Amino acid sequence: MMIVAVVNTKGGSGKTTVATHLAAHFARRGLATGLADLDPQESAAAWLARRPYTLPAIHPVDLESGKPPKSLERLVVDAPAALKRKAVAEVVETADVLVIPVLPSVFDEDGTRRFLAHIADLKAVRKGRRDICFVANRVRLRTRAADRLEAFLAEMNYPVMARLRDTLTYANLAVEGQSLFDAPGARLDDHRRDWRPLLDYLDNCA
Numbered sequence: 001m002m003i004v005a006v007v008n009t010k011g012g013s014g015k016t017t018v019a020t021h022l023a024a025h026f027a028r029r030g031l032a033t034g035l036a037d038l039d040p041q042e043s044a045a046a047w048l049a050r051r052p053y054t055l056p057a058i059h060p061v062d063l064e065s066g067k068p069p070k071s072l073e074r075l076v077v078d079a080p081a082a083l084k085r086k087a088v089a090e091v092v093e094t095a096d097v098l099v100i101p102v103l104p105s106v107f108d109e110d111g112t113r114r115f116l117a118h119i120a121d122l123k124a125v126r127k128g129r130r131d132i133c134f135v136a137n138r139v140r141l142r143t144r145a146a147d148r149l150e151a152f153l154a155e156m157n158y159p160v161m162a163r164l165r166d167t168l169t170y171a172n173l174a175v176e177g178q179s180l181f182d183a184p185g186a187r188l189d190d191h192r193r194d195w196r197p198l199l200d201y202l203d204n205c206a
Contacts, residue, residue: 001068002206003075005095009088009118010111011081013101014137016043017170019078022099024179025199026074027056034061034072038091039080050177088115092122097205098130099161099198101137102153104145109152116156131205132158135198138166162198165191 006019019035026033035058037044048060061068061075068075079091092098100115102108124130134153139146153160169191173179180192 001070001072001075002097002202003077003095004097004099004202005077005079005091006099006101007077007079007088007091007095007115008100008102008112009081009115010102010108013081013103013108013111014135014164015039015081015101016047016078017174018099018101018135018137018164019044019076020047020174021179021181021195022202023058023074023076024056024181025195026076027058028181030056031073032059032071033057034059034068034075036061036063036068036075036077038063039078041080044078047174047177050175052177055178055182088118089122092119092124092130096131097202098132099135100132100158101135102149103137104139104143104149106148109149112152131201133161133198133201134158136160136163139163140166159201161201162195164194167191 004022006015006022008015016039023033023035035044035048045060048058051058059072077091077095100112102112119125134156136149136153139149169180169188173183180188180195
């Protein structure tokens with residue numbers, strides 16, 4: 001089983017959107033997929049509860065009650081913002097890949113720096129045994145904020161594997177427990193292409 005943790009101790013970075021979309025992608029590929037929601041707000045769990053039964057199945061996983069089923073091939077973990085140092089270590093030690101969403105704002109830059117400082121001393125990270133990447137989230141291209149975010153991420157030690165546009169499409173789909181990968185037709189193909197580098201990266205990590 002491959003475990004992908006979507007994590008950043010800065011709140012509001014779009015972790016749930018990224019986590020639910022990754023789970024939906026894996027499920028659509030025919031992989032036995034679980035989604036664990038560690039956030040007290042339980043937004044990912046609520047999304048999963050709204051998900052139509054006609055779509056590829058994603059299994060809810062309660063990590064607080066025990067280990068995930070061995071039958072799963074992919075487990076996506078939506079980590080909460082308020083992770084204490086011990087909890088951060090547990091997530092990092094468990095996950096195979098850390099996906100870190102970052103918004104184009106100085107507050108997100110500061111929060112992400114603090115998060116990276118927290119994990120830098122953890123053995124799995126220090127010895128390079130965890131794959132780590134960034135997702136630039138809610139980006140409006142050719143804006144000063146987007147340029148600043150690119151400059152910030154260029155200073156970091158990890159690759160940027162997706163740049164997701166700022167659009168209400170994600171919110172509209174979430175109301176129905178869906179993702180871009182569930183929506184029919186070609187009208188959202190440009191949005192789906194935003195995800196392709198990240199999805200390819202995760203396939204290579206498996």
